[in-house]
Amino acid sequence: MKRPASFEKLLTILRKLPSVGPKMSERMAFRILRMTEEEIKDFIETLQDAHKEVRPCVICGHWDDSSPCRICSDETRDKTVLCVVENSQDVQAVGRIRDFNGVYHVLGGVLSPLEGIGPQDIQIASLMKRLEGEPIVEVILALNSDVEGETTAQYLAKQITFLSIKVQSNGRPEGIRITRPAQGLPAGGELEYMDELTLTRAFEGRREFDRN
Ligand SMILES: [Zn+2]
Known part of the structure; x- marks a missing residue:
């Protein structure tokens, strides 16, 4: 039986992550489907916040929540x-x-x-x-x-x-x-x-x- 289109789409997106193959993507997808409303909201917000706040440092390229990163800005280094x-x-x-x-x-x-x-x-x-x-x-x-x-x-x-x-x-x-x-x-x-x-x-x- 064909899977629902939204579920297929979720699997496709998960498989874009490193080391995630077909089996792992299914396990992850089912875990996501079982989340409560509150858990999924928190999950989505966490992804968005991390994606927005963490970026590569303009000097060294390390991913941090400030640019220049905390390492490049550290005067004791x-x-x-x-x-x-x-x-x-x-x-x-x-x-x-x-x-x-x-x-x-x-x-x-x-x-x-x-x-x-x-x-x-x-x-x-x-x-x-x-x-x-x-x-x-x-x-x-x-x-x-x-x-x-x-x-x-x-x-x-x-x-x-x-x-x-x-x-x-x-x-x-x-x-x-x-x-x-x-x-x-x-x-x-x-x-x-x-x-x-x-x-x-x-x-x-x-x-x-x-x-x-
Ligand atoms: Zn840096």
Whole structure:
């Protein structure tokens, strides 16, 4: 029997969310249908409020309820150390490391020639502009160690090396150091799922980036 059109539409919308397949979308849809009037009203308002209030920071791209975000506006943060991550969830993960007090840059994705994602599709130009204009002395490339993360890290390291030579000749003799967390970021593993201790060790033992 054909399902009601409104129910089909709900399933289609739910399936647009990451990791939601046909089975999961049905479970979610039935749970939504069973909500009381009050619960569904609260659910809709919560979605609308979050969608309206949380947006990417104009400086670093982290999603927060203020822009510049609370991290970029925090005067106690060390603005000379910048950690480059793939997405906003990674900022939350690195934020769990007590000793990391630097700032971030969220790329909003990684390079993927197979999916047609090139340098202009992620926040690389804004990163280079920051590195040139802000007194940053170290960039930590905290990207996943899967193929796309590695490709992106190699690309960025090359660009930052060129930029470092430029800033050195323009009166910043220390240049820009490029580091990456020590081995310990599992292949394909996402930062957000790493436990605090492993993440802290990987950051403490960070080393100079070797370019291939
Ligand atoms: Zn920010």
